[in-house]
Amino acid sequence: xxxxxxxxxxxxxxxxxxxxxxLYRIEKEFKWKALLTQNSHCEECGHTLSxxxxxxxxxxxxxxxxCKYCNAKVNIYYPISEFVLGIIFLFFFLYAxxxxxxxxxxxxxxLSTYDIKELGIPKDLTHIFLALCLIIFIFTFDVTKIYFPIxxxxxxxxxxxxxKSFGLGDILIILGLGVLISKEQFIIFFWLSIIIAxxxxxxxxxxxxxxxxxxxxxxxxFLSIAFVIAIIYGEVLWGHILKLLQM
Numbered sequence: 638x639x640x641x642x643x644x645x646x647x648x649x650x651x652x653x654x655x656x657x658x659x660l661y662r663i664e665k666e667f668k669w670k671a672l673l674t675q676n677s678h679c680e681e682c683g684h685t686l687s688x689x690x691x692x693x694x695x696x697x698x699x700x701x702x703x704c705k706y707c708n709a710k711v712n713i714y715y716p717i718s719e720f721v722l723g724i725i726f727l728f729f730f731l732y733a734x735x736x737x738x739x740x741x742x743x744x745x746x747x748l749s750t751y752d753i754k755e756l757g758i759p760k761d762l763t764h765i766f767l768a769l770c771l772i773i774f775i776f777t778f779d780v781t782k783i784y785f786p787i788x789x790x791x792x793x794x795x796x797x798x799x800x801k802s803f804g805l806g807d808i809l810i811i812l813g814l815g816v817l818i819s820k821e822q823f824i825i826f827f828w829l830s831i832i833i834a835x836x837x838x839x840x841x842x843x844x845x846x847x848x849x850x851x852x853x854x855x856x857x858x859f860l861s862i863a864f865v866i867a868i869i870y871g872e873v874l875w876g877h878i879l880k881l882l883q884m
Contacts, residue, residue, distance in 0.1 A: 642727060649726025650693030650719040653746065657715055660750055681709035693719040714753070722746055725865055732869050737773050741817065744769065745861040748810065752855035758806045770813030777817075785823045786815025807856045814864050822871030830856075830863035 658677055677686045681704060690696045690705070697716035703709065725742055728734075744766045751758050774782065790812045793803050803811075811830075815823045834854050841854075866874075 646723040650723035653719040653722035682707035749858040752857040774816040821875040825871040826867035
């Protein structure tokens with residue numbers, strides 16, 4: 638059974654590796670055919686990578702974080718993102734998360750990558766993601782799921798009129814994710830994402846020695862982390878909160 642779990646992990650990690658490579662090629666304006674057919678290569682020396690080099694996470698560890706052909710350092714984002722998506726896939730499998738959530742998390746992975754690198758997300762991709770969430774909502778229809786997301790969405794839009802706190806893309810993602818989960822999970826998801834983002838901002842401020850108001854936060858990764866936690870542990874955390882409030 639352990640071997641099966643390892644396979645699930647590496648499916649997620651391999652998909653992360655594939656997405657990272659594809660987004661890199663899109664960024665470098667590769668021709669469409671080359672996006673899927675051209676062999677992976679070192680970004681510095683251009684040497685074609687072997688199958689060992691391409692192993693998700695393990696390739697980075699085996700080569701000690703460097704290209705074995707030119708000793709250039711490999712961006713730490715790649716193995717970390719592969720590990721994270723692999724762990725998410727494994728937890729989704731262990732907790733029997735519905736199959737459509739795998740698709741949702743892959744979209745979030747792509748959006749997170751853009752947000753981390755560009756501090757912004759493509760409008761077209763955001764609209765496609767929102768449409769996907771609405772389609773899933775229609776097929777898993779539960780009207781009680783829409784009240785909190787719509788209320789929070791309206792609140793954030795009004796808040797942005799007086800003080801810009803969330804980007805419109807972030808609000809659309811919150812709305813899309815909100816209609817996929819229960820109201821209890823949504824409350825955990827929303828506030829947990831804010832807490833995680835705030836902690837990141839404080840650490841960023843301390844490290845860079847800048848005013849927290851000037852700290853630019855890529856919100857989608859934190860929304861994604863909070864969403865995963867809410868799916869798996871949201872109901873449990875909500876139960877604990879209710880017990881604390883009834884002390």
